[in-house]
Amino acid sequence: MNLVWLGxxxxxxITAALRGTMPEVSAAAFKSAGTAVTLSLGLIxxxxxFLGLMRVAQDAGLVQALARALRPLFKWIFPDVPADHPAxxxxxxxxxxxxxxxxxxxxxxxxxxxxxxxxxxxESETATNAMCTFLALNxxxxxxxxxxxxxxxxxxxxxNPSEIIIAAILATTCSTIVAVLSAKLLARLPYFKxxxxxxxxxxxx
Amino acid sequence: MLKDLLxxxxxxxVPLLLLGIPLYAFTVxxxxxxxxxxxxxxxxxxxGVKIIPxxxxxxxxxxxxRASGAMDLLVAGxxxxxxxxxxxxxxxxxxxxxxxxxxxxxxxxSDVFQTAGPDSFVxxxxxxxxxxxxxxxxxxxxxxxxxxxxxxxHALPASLLGDLTGVVAAFIVCRLLF
Numbered sequence: 124m125n126l127v128w129l130g131x132x133x134x135x136x137i138t139a140a141l142r143g144t145m146p147e148v149s150a151a152a153f154k155s156a157g158t159a160v161t162l163s164l165g166l167i168x169x170x171x172x173f174l175g176l177m178r179v180a181q182d183a184g185l186v187q188a189l190a191r192a193l194r195p196l197f198k199w200i201f202p203d204v205p206a207d208h209p210a211x212x213x214x215x216x217x218x219x220x221x222x223x224x225x226x227x228x229x230x231x232x233x234x235x236x237x238x239x240x241x242x243x244x245x246e247s248e249t250a251t252n253a254m255c256t257f258l259a260l261n262x263x264x265x266x267x268x269x270x271x272x273x274x275x276x277x278x279x280x281x282x283n284p285s286e287i288i289i290a291a292i293l294a295t296t297c298s299t300i301v302a303v304l305s306a307k308l309l310a311r312l313p314y315f316k317x318x319x320x321x322x323x324x325x326x327x328x
Numbered sequence: 329m330l331k332d333l334l335x336x337x338x339x340x341x342v343p344l345l346l347l348g349i350p351l352y353a354f355t356v357x358x359x360x361x362x363x364x365x366x367x368x369x370x371x372x373x374x375x376g377v378k379i380i381p382x383x384x385x386x387x388x389x390x391x392x393x394r395a396s397g398a399m400d401l402l403v404a405g406x407x408x409x410x411x412x413x414x415x416x417x418x419x420x421x422x423x424x425x426x427x428x429x430x431x432x433x434x435x436x437x438s439d440v441f442q443t444a445g446p447d448s449f450v451x452x453x454x455x456x457x458x459x460x461x462x463x464x465x466x467x468x469x470x471x472x473x474x475x476x477x478x479x480x481x482h483a484l485p486a487s488l489l490g491d492l493t494g495v496v497a498a499f500i501v502c503r504l505l506f
Contacts, residue, residue, distance in 0.1 A: 124468070131390060134396070144395065152391060155391030156387070160384065163379060167373055182359040183356070225342065231372055234375050235371075241477065244477075258468060262462040263490035263493075279451075295494065297497035306486035310481075315482045319481075
């Protein structure tokens with residue numbers, strides 16, 4: 124993350140110096156900082172709402188039932204997470220919300236899942252294999268209906284705005300499979316294996 | 329038709345969940361639903377507050393990068409390579425911006441729709457790319473930031489491989505279908 128962050132800023136300032144776009148870059152820095160806070164404030168509302176609802180579902184045993192139903196799949200994707208761990212329930216809800224295109228609901232569940240996964244990681248500042256796989260899964264987009272882009276197409280006067288759904292599902296299936304497989308394969312590289320946190324990750328199964 | 333059905337469905341999902349889950353919990357499982365909701369909401373609130381600094385950090389870096397015009401240089405550099413495969417030049421900025429900025433990508437897609445039309449090959453291609461990739465850097469910064477994980481190990485390369493696959497798959501699928 125350090126390299127990515129520094130790299131983006133470094134490239135921005137160098138390019139701005141060469142192309143004379145420094146005023147824009149300076150303005151963008153302040154504007155983005157403001158946007159980040161506005162975005163977070165909106166997110167706080169969604170976080171409270173959906174994690175509140177999720178707690179109700181948890182207390183009623185619904186989340187656990189969902190996680191149990193998906194156990195065979197999760198056992199393969201997240202072998203390091205104990206089968207009855209709350210993280211799996213949150214992951215299931217996050218994937219479900221993502222598939223339905225409910226971005227507002229998906230982020231709170233995803234962040235909750237990360238909190239639960241971090242619990243297995245102790246106080247470590249290094250991501251576990253399960254966290255990396257979950258992130259790859261999440262950032263490969265598993266949505267079945269790209270509602271946003273369908274709306275844009277309709278607004279632009281497309282004859283058939285939703286004709287791209289099948290193509291998008293095919294493409295996103297490929298990207299999800301590759302993201303998860305590469306997360307699992309990269310974890311075996313000596314370079315990444317070495318940095319694997321020791322903590323209490325390797326429990327039960 | 330399908331679109332109306334889908335948008336109707338997505339309008340109903342959240343209200344029905346907000347009613348159905350607490351109703352089931354209260355009547356069948358005797359859960360104190362309001363107290364339970366507040367407990368979860370408290371946790372959500374704090375996670376929301378905790379991620380603000382991480383969000384500021386990543387969005388400022390991405391904002392500066394976009395404003396500097398470095399993206400245009402990257403596009404110009406990659407264009408000869410992607411041209412070899414017949415990948416449309418107009419779709420390249422969309423594919424490159426996608427992992428960085430969701431709203432920026434939607435802006436670029438609107439531009440493509442304005443100039444080439446949503447039903448053109450490139451219009452369909454950028455639509456599919458949007459649907460098969462994610463704002464990886466944002467997800468990485470916020471998700472790992474919320475638990476103070478600093479060393480992300482192979483999460484970024486794996487995610488970017490997923491994004492690259494999404495773009496390549498979108499191109500191939502569009503070629504075959506449209």
